[in-house]
Amino acid sequence: MSIAGTQKSLISIDCLSESALCDEFGVISYPALRYFDGHGQMKSYRGPRRASAIALFLKRAVRPAITVLNADKSAQFQSVDETVLIWHINPRDEHVATILKAIASQYQDRASFGSVPTEGTTTIVCYNNRDEQKFTLSDLTAVDALPNLLESCMASLIGEFTRANEMKYLQSGKSLVLFFGATLDEREAFVNEMRPVAKMYKEYLSFVTVDADEYADFAIPLGLTPGVFPALAVQNPMYGQTFPYPSGAEISPETVGAFVMDIVQGKVNPWDGQSRQEKVQKHDEL
Template sequence: MKVGSKDLLLSLLKGTAVAWKHIDEDEFRRAIGGHNHALVAFIEPSTAASQALEPEWTSAIESETKGLMSIDCASTKSLCQEFGIISYPALRFFDGHGKMTSYRGPRRASSILSYLKRAVRPSVTALKSESKISKFQSGDDYAVIARINAQDPHIKILYEKVASQYKDRLSFGSVETTGATTVSCNNNRDGQQFTISDLTSINALPKLVESCLEPVIGEFTRANEMKYLQTGKSIVFYFVTSSQERDSYVSAMRSVAKMYKEYLSFVTVDAGEYGDLAAPLGLVPGAFPALSVQNPMFGQVFPYPRAKQITPEAVGGFLMDIVQGKVQPWDGTFATDAAGEHAHDEL
């Protein structure tokens, strides 16, 4: 069963079908030709990634019917080529004034809706009271607050520039202060806050934003694999078959990932799209969910025993056993169970 089909099946069983409701080329051109904003999903129905987006996009439209629309590139190829769509799904925001911007956030309903709110407001929101600051800080997955002293006009200019660059992924607010200028970024998704007061370096603000955006548990893809492989850290891979499964794992494993983040990178992997990565990590292809630890520096792999439940306590203990040398690296072979299926013995 392809990615996304599980969600479709569950919806059908409940009596509510999940399905794209595409607009045609004429409707699309009318939508972006006016002064109204639009976030458009360019999809190709046969791709696993487009199928995975389908239930999330449908859920977003149920909450916000205005400004969200989709195009089927299988039936409107020339249109998609005209707008430079080369991979699917591609999400593009049209601001109503002729500018198109790529959406780079998570392909989840909540993130899509948050982006749509950010996209239609100023890059920086002026905040006049502590109550507004508090509400603003908690109103998005990632929120930046700059308390800027009037004697630091250059920082205000730099802050506005950074906000314009990153507004698709974070909310930016500012408030005047008579004290020292400080900038804080709240990562509400992972419960982390980053604050800086030394803004002498021109890269200080971008570094703050990138640190804030870095998830405690990220999503491993072909596009970012080198970033993870070159950090020098070992990587804890968790293969999932649905967004719900991924979200449950992230929620449960976040505390463990925070504990080991200095030494380990925790990532999830879409088993439907990148299932071929499982075998080199000592995991049985198609047997998901599954977890494995890789040390790229020494070329070692430590598959998590299939017979054990994947819980924060068990995974934490498994990681400690690896550190203490109680678990040997995978030797490249698979054990065979009584039914003749590939399996890993208990370590």
């Protein structure tokens, strides 16, 4: 199979029958993707298991790590990827070009990088086209300025919650709004609908989706009914509180926004640790 517009090929390897080969290239779980540039360099794909995300990774892989631009091409380059960083570099700041080379090498699998000369102040502009956000950095003197720009720009307004990043979200200091969807289409529809709400509360809440088939066990300690999806819950890790969204209720930007406000105003009590079935059984016994 060929990658559109290139002479690169895609090859599928069965790690069960070719375990030695997979071990050689560091494949410890699968599906996994490795890209070989034909010059002895290998890149590992670390993104979500979505065709659209994998296609973007392959397009980045065949593109130069840094695309040299002029003023006209700069505007067009802004939209080539979900995350695009354009470095406007004044020739007097030669050290910035060295920094760009190192950053592009580290993050090329997740973002596209462009460089354009300027007679003004050296400035980095990052476009998060997925969430329609723009971040600008013109003061590179602060030690954490560039890492903070990268983290802010590359982060999704609504991420994907998995075992691999569970601790990152739980230790972020923010409450979580977790949406459980059984299908990719269901989760992507939630993301597209809920972006305005996630943007409004991004300082205080992290909105995430959860693959209800793969991580169904995540739903139980949140007070959600096992196997009943889509479902949603709000969790405050700092205080150990969970607020299950009413089962079967409409999940929309308006209703979720109202649910969050009700929690903030103390109109919704946190889950007491009993499932709905347990409460029914206890009521019947009484």
